Amino acid sequence: MRRAAVVVALALVTSACSSTFGFPEGGTQQGRDIRELWTVFVLAAIAVAGVVYALIAWSLLRYRRRRGEDPDALGRQFHANVPLEVAYTAIPVAIVVALFSASLLTERRVTALDPDPATTVEATAFAWGWRFVYPEEQIEIVSPPSRPGEPGPELVLPLGEPTRVVLRSQDVIHAFWVPAFNFKRDAIPGRTTSFDLTPTHLGRFRGVCAEFCGLNHAVMTFTVRVVEPEAFEAWAREAAG
Amino acid sequence: MSARGAVGWLTTTDHKRIGILYCLTAFGFFLVGGALAGLIRAELASPGQQVVAIGTYNELFTIHGTVMIFLFLAPFGAGLINYLVPLQIGAPDMAFPRLNAASYWTYASGGLLVLLSSFATAGTGAAMGWYAYPPLSGPRFSPGVGVDLWIGGIALVAISSLLTGVNVLTTVFLMRAPGMTMWRLPVFTWNAVVTVVLGLLAFPPAVAAFALLFLDRRLGGSAFDPAGGGDPIVYQHLFWFLGHPEVYILILPFFGVITEVIPVFSRKPLFGYPGFVLATLAIGALSIGVWAHHMFTTGAVDNPFFSAMTFTIAVPTGVKFFNWIGTMWGGRIRWSAAPMMFAIAFLLNFLIGGVTGIMLAAPPLDYHLNDSYFLVSHFHYTMMGGGAFGVFAAIYFWFPKMTGRMLSERVGRLVAVGMFVGFNLTFWPQFVVGLRGMPRRVPDYPPGIGFDAPNLVSTLGVVVMSLAVLLFVWDWWRSLRRGPSASDDPWGGDSLEWTTSSPPPEHNFSTLPAIRSHRPAFDQRHPELVR
Amino acid sequence: MRTWGRIFVAYAAFGAVAGTVYWLRTNEPAGSVLLWAMAAMPAIVVAFAAVRGAFRARLPEDDPEAGPAAGEEELGSFPTASVWPLIAVVGALVGLAAIVYGWILLPISVALLGWALVGLARESRG
Numbered sequence: 001m002r003r004a005a006v007v008v009a010l011a012l013v014t015s016a017c018s019s020t021f022g023f024p025e026g027g028t029q030q031g032r033d034i035r036e037l038w039t040v041f042v043l044a045a046i047a048v049a050g051v052v053y054a055l056i057a058w059s060l061l062r063y064r065r066r067r068g069e070d071p072d073a074l075g076r077q078f079h080a081n082v083p084l085e086v087a088y089t090a091i092p093v094a095i096v097v098a099l100f101s102a103s104l105l106t107e108r109r110v111t112a113l114d115p116d117p118a119t120t121v122e123a124t125a126f127a128w129g130w131r132f133v134y135p136e137e138q139i140e141i142v143s144p145p146s147r148p149g150e151p152g153p154e155l156v157l158p159l160g161e162p163t164r165v166v167l168r169s170q171d172v173i174h175a176f177w178v179p180a181f182n183f184k185r186d187a188i189p190g191r192t193t194s195f196d197l198t199p200t201h202l203g204r205f206r207g208v209c210a211e212f213c214g215l216n217h218a219v220m221t222f223t224v225r226v227v228e229p230e231a232f233e234a235w236a237r238e239a240a241g
Numbered sequence: 242m243s244a245r246g247a248v249g250w251l252t253t254t255d256h257k258r259i260g261i262l263y264c265l266t267a268f269g270f271f272l273v274g275g276a277l278a279g280l281i282r283a284e285l286a287s288p289g290q291q292v293v294a295i296g297t298y299n300e301l302f303t304i305h306g307t308v309m310i311f312l313f314l315a316p317f318g319a320g321l322i323n324y325l326v327p328l329q330i331g332a333p334d335m336a337f338p339r340l341n342a343a344s345y346w347t348y349a350s351g352g353l354l355v356l357l358s359s360f361a362t363a364g365t366g367a368a369m370g371w372y373a374y375p376p377l378s379g380p381r382f383s384p385g386v387g388v389d390l391w392i393g394g395i396a397l398v399a400i401s402s403l404l405t406g407v408n409v410l411t412t413v414f415l416m417r418a419p420g421m422t423m424w425r426l427p428v429f430t431w432n433a434v435v436t437v438v439l440g441l442l443a444f445p446p447a448v449a450a451f452a453l454l455f456l457d458r459r460l461g462g463s464a465f466d467p468a469g470g471g472d473p474i475v476y477q478h479l480f481w482f483l484g485h486p487e488v489y490i491l492i493l494p495f496f497g498v499i500t501e502v503i504p505v506f507s508r509k510p511l512f513g514y515p516g517f518v519l520a521t522l523a524i525g526a527l528s529i530g531v532w533a534h535h536m537f538t539t540g541a542v543d544n545p546f547f548s549a550m551t552f553t554i555a556v557p558t559g560v561k562f563f564n565w566i567g568t569m570w571g572g573r574i575r576w577s578a579a580p581m582m583f584a585i586a587f588l589l590n591f592l593i594g595g596v597t598g599i600m601l602a603a604p605p606l607d608y609h610l611n612d613s614y615f616l617v618s619h620f621h622y623t624m625m626g627g628g629a630f631g632v633f634a635a636i637y638f639w640f641p642k643m644t645g646r647m648l649s650e651r652v653g654r655l656v657a658v659g660m661f662v663g664f665n666l667t668f669w670p671q672f673v674v675g676l677r678g679m680p681r682r683v684p685d686y687p688p689g690i691g692f693d694a695p696n697l698v699s700t701l702g703v704v705v706m707s708l709a710v711l712l713f714v715w716d717w718w719r720s721l722r723r724g725p726s727a728s729d730d731p732w733g734g735d736s737l738e739w740t741t742s743s744p745p746p747e748h749n750f751s752t753l754p755a756i757r758s759h760r761p762a763f764d765q766r767h768p769e770l771v772r
Numbered sequence: 773m774r775t776w777g778r779i780f781v782a783y784a785a786f787g788a789v790a791g792t793v794y795w796l797r798t799n800e801p802a803g804s805v806l807l808w809a810m811a812a813m814p815a816i817v818v819a820f821a822a823v824r825g826a827f828r829a830r831l832p833e834d835d836p837e838a839g840p841a842a843g844e845e846e847l848g849s850f851p852t853a854s855v856w857p858l859i860a861v862v863g864a865l866v867g868l869a870a871i872v873y874g875w876i877l878l879p880i881s882v883a884l885l886g887w888a889l890v891g892l893a894r895e896s897r898g
Contacts, residue, residue, distance in 0.1 A: 179678025
């Protein structure tokens with residue numbers, strides 16, 4: 001019986017560790033790093049919430065006023081317990097220090113810029129669409145006017161190699177978000193911001209504007225297509241035409 | 242002597258009447274904001290656009306956010322503070338009664354302007370989101386009069402908050418009853434103090450930001466428009482310097498509420514009173530240093546600094562949870578009482594808001610979750626699951642004191658359960674769609690990518706919640722006129738307001754008990770236990 | 773009396789330290805000034821109270837042994853009704869509407885505010 005319980009518990013823990021708890025797996029190296037951090041945070045959250053919920057449930061059930069009990073009966077009138085209070089302050093401190101450290105390390109990796117990216121895309125957001133320029137390959141891709149059902153312009157990235165995205169905005173604040181890559185960055189007029197994407201999966205992924213930017217914000221979408229590096233070269237030659 | 246009838250209410254300077262006016266007005270705005278939310282959820286129930294036009298939808302969520310934050314939750318807290326603080330410290334009124342009346346009317350007229358900004362502007366309504374980021378809120382992209390009215394309205398609400406802040410601090414610092422030292426203040430009053438201090442520190446920069454935005458819009462300034470050399474990031478700094486303390490301005494009064502409710506219905510003193518007060522003060526200070534965690538994805542702020550501050554604020558919040566659990570531990574908990582049920586629902590919901598807040602405090606996770614429905618759900622778990630449930634706990638707890646009548650206990654239980662179930666049905670699915678990549682502030686989403694079913698469930702949850710709220714409104718209306726009479730102390734309360742009549746007389750007290758702890762009413766009932 | 777002074781000093785210290793650390797890390801002016809302002813605001817209040825001798829006053833609410841009788845002295849009079857706050861706020865509202873809808877409304881606003889000011893002054897003189 002006890003062995004069965006241990007097996008079940010182990011199975012639960014292992015399946016929990018392999019689950020992403022609803023988070024996308026991450027179609028880039030950066031996205032996978034973020035997803036791993038997410039797993040750490042979710043497990044910590046489940047542990048903390050589990051303990052707190054159990055304490056609340058126990059208090060409510062064990063110390064409920066029972067039927068027929070004197071309505072004015074008092075509970076035990078204790079006010080404090082200093083060692084306990086120190087403990088319940090120190091334990092959360094330890095937890096957040098650990099989580100903050102993990103987050104800091106992941107952030108450094110995710111926002112690190114490769115000194116020698118395979119290619120560079122200058123992405124410019126405008127109300128309401130996107131312009132993707134590959135300066136090295138001399139390619140320019142611009143949104144057709146946004147409307148519902150229109151997938152928007154296609155951003156092509158080579159698999160397994162870092163692509164530098166240089167993000168700008170032409171008018172109001174937008175945000176470049178590819179949910180499958182677990183990553184977004186705001187496009188702010190008057191500022192330039194850069195990040196790297198290193199795709200790990202072939203395919204097409206949905207991209208959206210994540211910062212409210214006016215009337216057609218909801219349909220300001222784009223598509224990311226990840227291809228093999230050779231296919232990328234071929235596509236670039238053809239697109240530069 | 243105060244006049245009777247409508248004139249009496251219009252000219253009153255009695256803190257109790259002003260508090261009730263605040264609460265009633267704020268609750269009216271809750272119903273307005275809830276109706277707007279209902280329209281938003283109706284549009285999102287299934288993919289495609291069915292209910293409202295896209296421009297109208299943008300106005301809906303703008304005004305929904307503005308109303309709930311600036312016109313419902315914060316002013317309801319201000320109403321409770323107005324009503325309760327003088328009673329809890331044994332004072333005859335607020336320090337500046339006429340200023341207090343002016344604060345209320347300033348808030349009410351600000352609310353009027355905000356409503357006008359959307360409903361009376363013929364297609365040029367404010368539709369820039371409740372945080373009004375320029376350049377979108379600037380003259381080129383929102384030329385209509387709506388944003389101007391919105392700025393005027395929010396400025397008035399901010400001024401009202403400053404006037405209330407000065408008034409409350411003067412009252413608490415200088416008008417406490419003999420023996421009511423600061424370390425014997427009731428916990429609600431402590432939370433009120435930190436709330437108004439935050440308001441005093443955080444509203445001025447936001448008013449400055451709105452004034453600059455107004456100059457940009459009307460007088461050709463370019464503080465925030467890069468086309469003229471301005472910087473939109475500066476607006477974000479100024480706005481979130483208010484915006485983040487503001488969420489604590491919203492929640493702290495309701496931390497106070499449930500910290501009054503839980504000990505009373507557990508028949509115990511608050512566990513770890515000094516630690517609780519220090520945690521409240523720490524939350525107040527830290528909340529001022531976390532603002533740019535709303536800006537992690539800009540790539541233009543010091544993410545580690547703000548991340549560290551945000552993680553730190555989880556510690557005092559966690560301490561409060563243990564205070565509440567420690568208070569229930571070993572008690573005789575009457576958890577079928579309506580105020581206690583709402584307080585328990587507060588604990589269960591707010592914990593979800595708290596642990597998801599920790600996730601959002603990590604910049605890498607924020608890169609995925611920011612501006613998604615995950616974020617929307619997170620702050621509704623704190624602001625609605627916490628704040629609004631705190632509002633109901635407060636109404637059920639102090640209604641007898643305010644009116645001299647009781648609300649129905651049975652209906653109250655039904656309302657609590659209905660709201661709890663409806664709330665979780667509404668917002669739990671939003672975590673799911675947020676993780677799957679649904680951005681906020683969209684009226685539509687593509688079918689077949691995992692957004693359909695959760696959105697439908699979420700809309701059904703709103704139906705359940707609305708029914709519970711309507712049931713409450715009916716019971717409130719009925720009990721106001723025909724509810725059973727309430728005694729002076731129907732719950733066995735701890736703080737001074739329970740030692741005076743229900744409702745209290747003008748200037749509050751005929752006699753005060755000796756104050757020897759932070760629960761003088763309890764000491765008066767149980768002199769044998771006074772240490 | 774002294775407790776709130778300590779709290780304000782602590783808030784001022786927090787703002788000063790946080791603002792300085794933030795400035796050293798980022799050289800970003802907006803946030804640094806905001807944090808230093810957070811330090812300055814409570815510091816100004818505490819300094820004013822200290823200069824006025826407010827922290828030396830012994831008040832019955834700070835005496836843990838004080839009985840109810842210690843508060844017999846008059847706190848001042850508290851009005852229960854006044855029409856002037858409402859009129860002042862309506863004046864301010866009309867003033868804001870003037871900015872948005874047209875300056876023609878401004879004289880009405882000024883008149884209402886002036887009327888409320890005179891009314892308040894007369895009322896508080898008794």
